[in-house]
Amino acid sequence: MDVEIHHSIESVPKRQWNHVVEQSPHGSVFHRYRWLAAVERGRDETVRHVLVVSDDAPVAVFPNVVESIPMTPFERLSSPVPGFGGPVIATNEGDALDALLDAVKSACEDGIVAHAFRTLDEETVRYQRRLEERGYWQTLASCRFVVDLGDGWESIRDGMSSSRQRAIRTGHKADFRVRDEVPDRERLGSFYQGYRRVMDRVDGDAYPxxxxxxxxxxxxxxxxxxxxxxxxxxxxxxxLVDEEQSTMHYFFSAVERDHFEHNASELLHEHAMKWGIERGYRYYDFGETSPDFRDGLFRFKERFGGRAVPTLSWERGCAPVRWNAFRLGRWLFQSANRLREERA
Incomplete structure (x- = not known):
């Protein structure tokens, strides 16, 4: 197998990259060429995407970006943000996985202390033992609430909390309509204005x-x-419409405070779920949240009745000296935070 490390998605033939994503059971919209191009160009990311070729045909891909580790002088390779990553293998699974992991290890240079990735598909847990053998350990930093659209709208609605059901009924008393479209650049610009106001309201870090x-x-x-x-x-x-995983991903909101009186979130989610059901999509993904029942966003999404799905992540150190220094610093920082919380 031949291994290539690409410093731009544009150096890879689009069809070849997407063919691997489409042929793998673990491929998703977040692995597709256009999504990775949007992350790279729109966020000005440094990337190190891995491509494995066998008999002149691509058989596996592994997207990665170089990110700074907050409050440290170090960097690590990680899954593109926003979204998910992880290895995507179309054929020759065992050999291709080893080739991907070898390539990622060699790509950890110039001050990169670790490699971390997080996956969308729960089935990637199949690689757990092999990853452990290669020095990775698993962590759980977030979860997602996922609704099974195959249950049908009535069953989904009945599984929601009483407050969500009441909000939908109240919203239907108004004279409303929902417009759905494939947005062009201009519409995305208009959406961004509302999205930015939402992120400012919740003190979130808005994407550019x-x-x-x-x-x-x-x-x-x-x-x-x-x-x-x-x-x-x-x-x-x-x-984001994920044909590979038969999933609709709710990803960004421009529902502002003034829209709450119309139960805008509930009406929009209702319409989007029905849209997905009519078109045969299997899942409706509310996106990531902290795996903490006390978190407001966790409770908001939970009330729509979906099941909590862990977002699996793996990490391994690359440069022993720098990695040990980083781990010690992280442990000290976390210990200090826990002590402050206990005293509070």
């Missing part, structure tokens, strides 16, 4: 406008649902 502009190249993999009440705009939600 350039990232959203790059998403326009994803065409039919992007869907925008916008609510109008009495002909006035009342919020929007942006989705």
């Amino acid at each position: 406008r350039s990232f959203f502009e790059e998403l326009a190249s994803m065409d039919d993999r992007l869907r925008l649902f916008s609510l109008e009440v009495d002909d006035d705009p009342a919020g929007s939600l942006l989705y």
Whole structure:
């Protein structure tokens, strides 16, 4: 097998890369060429994507970006953000996985102390033992709430909390409509303004406008649902359509505080779920949240009735001296945080 490390997704033939993603059971919209291009260009990321070729045909890919580790002088290879990553293998699974891991190890240079990745598909747990043998250990940093669209709308609605059901009923009393579209660059620019206000309200770190502009190249993999009440705009939600995993991913919100009185989130999620059911999608993914029942976002998503799905992550050190120094610093930092919380 031949292994290639690419410092830009643009140096890889689009068809060849996407062919691997489409042929693997673990491929997703987050592994596709256009998504990785949007992350690279829109966020100005340094990337080190791995491609494995056998008999002149690509058989495996592993997307990675170089990210700074907060409050340290170190960097690590990690899955592209936003989204998920991990190895995607179309054939020759055992040999291809070893080739990917060898390549990632060699790509850890110039001050990179670790490699970490997180996966969307729970089935990648099949690699757990092999990853342990290669020095990786598993962590759980987040979870996602996923609704099975195969249950049908009535069953999904009945599985929601009483407050969610009541909000939907109340919302239906108004004169409203939901518009869905494949957004172009201009519509994404308009959406970004509302998204940015939402992120400012919750003190979140907003992705740059350039990232959203790059998403326009994803065409039919992007869907925008916008609510109008009495002909006035009342919020929007942006989705990624994942054909590989038969999933609709709710990803970004432009539902502002003024839209709450219309139960905008509930009406938009209702419409998007029905849209997905009508088109035969299997799952509706509410996106990541902290795996903490006390967290407000956790409770908000939980009330829509989905099941909590762990987001699996793996990490290994690359440079022994730097890695040990980083681990010691991280342990001291975490210990100090725990002590402050106990005293509080």
